[in-house]
Amino acid sequence: MERRWWGLAGVAIAVFAVGIDGTVLAIALPTLAGALHASATDLVWFSSAYLLTWAAAMLPLGALGDRYGRRRVMLASLTAFGLASAWAASSSSAAEFVAARAVGGIAGAGIVVMAMSAVTVMFDEHERPRAVGIWAAVNFLALPVGPLVGGWLLSRYSWSAVFWVNVPVVVVALVATLLLVPESRGEGRGRIDWLGATAFSAGLVGLVYGFAEAGAHGWGSLLVLGSLAAGAVSLVGFAAWQRHLVRGGGDPLVDVRLFRSRAFVGGTTLAFVASLTMVGLVFLLPQYFQAVLGVDTVGAGVRLLPLIGGLVLGAVSADALARRFGPRLVLTTGFVVLAGGFALGAATRPGSGVALLVTWTLLAGAGLGATLSTGTAGALSDVPTEQAGVASALLQALQDAGGPFGAAVLGTVSLAAYAGALELTGLDTQAAEIVRQGVFDGIGVARELGSPALLDDVRTAFVQGVDAALLVCGGVALAGAVIALTLVPRRRPVREAPEAGPDRTAAVAASVGARDVPHATGAPGDPAVARGAVDD
Numbered sequence: 284m285e286r287r288w289w290g291l292a293g294v295a296i297a298v299f300a301v302g303i304d305g306t307v308l309a310i311a312l313p314t315l316a317g318a319l320h321a322s323a324t325d326l327v328w329f330s331s332a333y334l335l336t337w338a339a340a341m342l343p344l345g346a347l348g349d350r351y352g353r354r355r356v357m358l359a360s361l362t363a364f365g366l367a368s369a370w371a372a373s374s375s376s377a378a379e380f381v382a383a384r385a386v387g388g389i390a391g392a393g394i395v396v397m398a399m400s401a402v403t404v405m406f407d408e409h410e411r412p413r414a415v416g417i418w419a420a421v422n423f424l425a426l427p428v429g430p431l432v433g434g435w436l437l438s439r440y441s442w443s444a445v446f447w448v449n450v451p452v453v454v455v456a457l458v459a460t461l462l463l464v465p466e467s468r469g470e471g472r473g474r475i476d477w478l479g480a481t482a483f484s485a486g487l488v489g490l491v492y493g494f495a496e497a498g499a500h501g502w503g504s505l506l507v508l509g510s511l512a513a514g515a516v517s518l519v520g521f522a523a524w525q526r527h528l529v530r531g532g533g534d535p536l537v538d539v540r541l542f543r544s545r546a547f548v549g550g551t552t553l554a555f556v557a558s559l560t561m562v563g564l565v566f567l568l569p570q571y572f573q574a575v576l577g578v579d580t581v582g583a584g585v586r587l588l589p590l591i592g593g594l595v596l597g598a599v600s601a602d603a604l605a606r607r608f609g610p611r612l613v614l615t616t617g618f619v620v621l622a623g624g625f626a627l628g629a630a631t632r633p634g635s636g637v638a639l640l641v642t643w644t645l646l647a648g649a650g651l652g653a654t655l656s657t658g659t660a661g662a663l664s665d666v667p668t669e670q671a672g673v674a675s676a677l678l679q680a681l682q683d684a685g686g687p688f689g690a691a692v693l694g695t696v697s698l699a700a701y702a703g704a705l706e707l708t709g710l711d712t713q714a715a716e717i718v719r720q721g722v723f724d725g726i727g728v729a730r731e732l733g734s735p736a737l738l739d740d741v742r743t744a745f746v747q748g749v750d751a752a753l754l755v756c757g758g759v760a761l762a763g764a765v766i767a768l769t770l771v772p773r774r775r776p777v778r779e780a781p782e783a784g785p786d787r788t789a790a791v792a793a794s795v796g797a798r799d800v801p802h803a804t805g806a807p808g809d810p811a812v813a814r815g816a817v818d819d
Contacts, residue, residue: 286463287405291414293459294398295421297361300452301391302425304368307433307445308333308384314442315380325377331495332381336388338491338680339484344393345400345676346475346536353397353404354466358457360393365453372446392676399675403663404467412602412660420595420652434581476528479536482521487680489514490688497691537677547674549770550662553614554682556763557654560621560756562689564590564647567697567749574722575633575742589641593648598656605657611771613657618764621650625757629750633743654763661771693752701748706740722748 308330315321315329348356367387374380398418406414436444493510500507528535542548568590572583597617605613624647631639662678702719710718714732718725718741725741 287465290405290463290465291402291417293456293463294401295418296452296459297357297394297456298398298418299421299425299428300361300364300449300456301394303429303432303452304364304387304391304446304449307429307448311433311437311442311445314437318442319374319377319380321377321380325381328381329377329384331492332385333388333391334491334495335488336385337392338487340389340392341396341487341676341680342483342536343475343477343480344389345396345674346480348393348397348400349468350475352466352468353400354460354464356393357397357401357460357464360390360397361453361457361460363387364390364394365450365457368446368449368453372443396676396679399659399663399679401464401467403675405465411663412605412657415660415663416598416600416602416656420598420656424591424595429584431581431584434579434584438581474534476525476534476536479521479524479528482517482524483536483680486514486517486521489517494688494691497695502695537674541674541677545770545772546664547662547678549766550658550660550664551678551681552766552770553658553763554655554662554678556618556759556766557621557651557658558682559689560625560759560763561651561655562693564644564651564756566690566693567752568644570722571631571746571749574726574745586640587644590644590648593645593650594652595648597649597652597654599652601653601656602660604653605660609772610657610661611767614654614661614767614771615764617650617653617657618760618767619650621647621654622757622760622764624648624650625753625760629753629757631746631750631753633739633746650760693755696755697745697748697752699748700751701744704744704747707737710737 316325319325321329344356344360364387367383367390371380371383371387374383402411402414402418432448433445436448489510489512491514493507493514496504496510497507502508522539525535525537525539527533529539568587569583572578572586576582576586578586601613601617624643624645627639627643627646631643659678659682663674698721701722705715705718705725707715707718710728714728718728718737722741722745725745726738729735729738729741
């Protein structure tokens with residue numbers, strides 16, 4: 284196997300470490316609440332601190348990677364992530380744990396952005412879709428592995444073990460990255476646009492925070508509206524500032540001409556849509572497993588396996604299908620399959636069997652894997668090598684913005700449908716209000732009162748809420764199919780790969796721009812050579 288594929292393995296290990304960290308935290312929150320004497324607000328910030336610093340750091344770290352070396356930034360991010368995990372594991376208070384999570388968010392952003400930019404640099408347009416599919420498949424695997432490993436560790440060791448486990452994974456990723464991932468950087472050596480980086484980070488943080496708080500405070504809250512408005516104004520100001528720098532011959536953080544690329548705009552938009560629908564699954568399914576089926580966290584992880592199997596199948600097979608039938612057909616079909624899976628899932632009832640669950644999650648996973656990997660590969664297909672870090676950060680940031688937005692919207696839809704379906708006969712006003720707050724509150728009241736009828740009512744109403752949210756996800760997926768038909772060309776333009784030999788560098792230089800070649804330091808037969816400044 285060629286070295287760049289081993290390098291992809293190193294990148295995948297790094298991304299896997301970050302993915303496990305997020306899913307492990309989700310199941311560790313109840314234990315953390317008691318161990319660190321955390322309030323409900325503290326628990327919110329255990330997740331929010333990571334999410335907000337992740338959003339704020341993404342684009343600046345992408346710019347640093349383009350300027351100073353992407354492998355260098357990745358190694359620094361991995362080191363910081365390992366130290367932040369050790370800090371979180373040894374925290375003795377909620378405030379200390381929040382601080383550790385904030386540092387971990389910055390480091391995690393650097394790892395994911397540099398991993399994606401490394402894929403862009405190491406693989407040419409012919410191999411990149413396949414590499415993205417493998418990268419996406421490994422990323423998806425963290426979804427069930429986190430709860431399974433975390434549940435096992437929590438059942439045998441203290442809560443700190445779920446964070447100490449990151450340290451050896453980080454060490455392996457450090458060694459793999461150092462030995463297998465080539466160094467690369469953009470040609471530009473101008474000053475980093477820190478004003479633009481600040482505006483973009485502030486804008487993304489405002490939107491992420493507003494979306495995250497909408498589920499708790501409602502869309503009409505002044506806090507939510509103020510955060511969303513401030514975020515939108517910051518992003519508009521960022522775009523105007525970048526345009527000003529381009530026209531004035533300055534050094535913009537993001538060359539706004541990148542948005543003239545139909546491939547980048549279409550791929551980024553579709554990745555955002557797919558990410559939004561994925562939240563519907565990640566947000567709703569664990570609750571359904573635990574509240575309705577009554578399984579523990581390990582059982583919930585096991586029941587996610589059909590979804591993950593579909594995700595991996597769709598992601599890995601997407602490149603071969605796109606080569607044969609064209610990316611537009613793969614994306615359109617993928618979104619239709621995804622919508623069909625959601626529609627089938629919306630037929631779920633409290634007594635539905637395992638066969639229905641396996642069928643619809645497998646279908647939804649396959650559609651999701653195909654659309655995410657094909658959309659991401661399409662967005663990166665026209666990205667100049669010198670902007671690989673920034674473009675990857677921008678793509679990842681916009682894609683991740685679908686997460687809190689989707690959680691807020693789908694959470695609102697499912698909660699409204701749940702509350703509307705409750706009967707609550709015979710309950711006093713206070714108990715009824717508690718039950719309406721959520722399914723786990725309702726289950727708690729039913730068990731406290733010893734009422735099987737109320738327990739059945741709560742679970743039935745929650746399933747109706749899940750069905751309503753899945754129908755919304757299906758509508759979003761169908762919108763994605765329409766967007767794919769509109770924005771994605773029938774076939775990806777493919778240039779013949781130059782043959783190996785002494786003239787290969789010149790041939791590749793002609794296809795990507797001769798100005799990228801003088802700074803390459805690899806061997807002439809290495810396809811990474813003509814795609815930017817690459818150092819082994």
